[in-house]
Amino acid sequence: MSSSSTPGLTRFNAADPGAARSALHAICAGGSWAEAVLGRRPYPTAEALYAASDAATAALTVTGLAEAMAAHPPIGRPKPGDPASAREQRGMAQAPPGLRAEMLELNLAYQRKFGHVFLICATGLDAAHLLDAIRHRIGNTPEREREAVREELGKINRIRLARLLEDPAGPYASAQEGARP
Template sequence: MSSSPTPGLTRFNAVGDGAARAALHEICAGGAWVDAVLGGRPYPTAEALYAASDAATAALTAGGLAEAMAAHPPIGRPAPGDPVSAREQRGMAQAPPGLRAEMRALNLAYQEKFGHVFLICATGLGAAHMLDAIRRRVGNTPEREREIVREELGRINRIRLARLLEDPAGPPVPEQEGARP
């Protein structure tokens, strides 16, 4: 692991709070998570940022977890015009119609039972893997499912943070904040 900040981390640490808050909100819609991660800046390493994200995810209340999950579209139905959800759910895009239909039906059953979308870190997963996961998880207790959802949200947040730090555009530098409407 690098002991010094990467250019992306340096940029993230340097931007104003407004730009950093907006970038973090794109990663996780949970306000408490955003506040906790934002409050830890500057981060000396990417691993320190990831650890802060993990701690903030673990500390989410039931309401904070629900707030974070509400921004995630159902598996198999990425948010229209959202390249992030489309990229993350790529494994479902080319699934056969029967598999997609079963996923839709299980998504509805899951949401009816738990009151929220089925959340899985779908990056790199194939459609069959996601279908198997929802089949297994729909039988969980609400308590067990909350634990799993929290773990999955943590994985998603880490992947999205890594992409933020790797993005050459990244959040705007301080001089650019507010320069454009």
């Protein structure tokens, strides 16, 4: 993460508010998160953008956190046709059938207990690690799990923001026309 402005950051700072908002909603479905990040533009550095994201994630209410999580598919079942979802959950793609079945069972138990999907920053994690994480976190209290989810969402948002800044074309032209590539 560079300490200076990048072409991607320059594009994000210069994008019209509607296009930037669309790009942010593709990163995190939490409306209050997107508005908080949008409202602090322009950002002098990528680190300043990441810090604003972290602050906006920390400030999410229970309702805002639920809104942000609603767009995330369960681990082991990425959104069909969504390359970002498939990339982020790559660690489950080659999992053996028994592990996949146990993950599905634990996902369902987790959803019954907490009322939402098991959220983890799965980028770079293999299936065994993901399974260990859900086994551990299913024993959390709702309060502790809410904070674990907030931490994981913050990691996901940072990774997605970094990808946005690395995108050579940026999503802004398509977002201005009302379509996200």
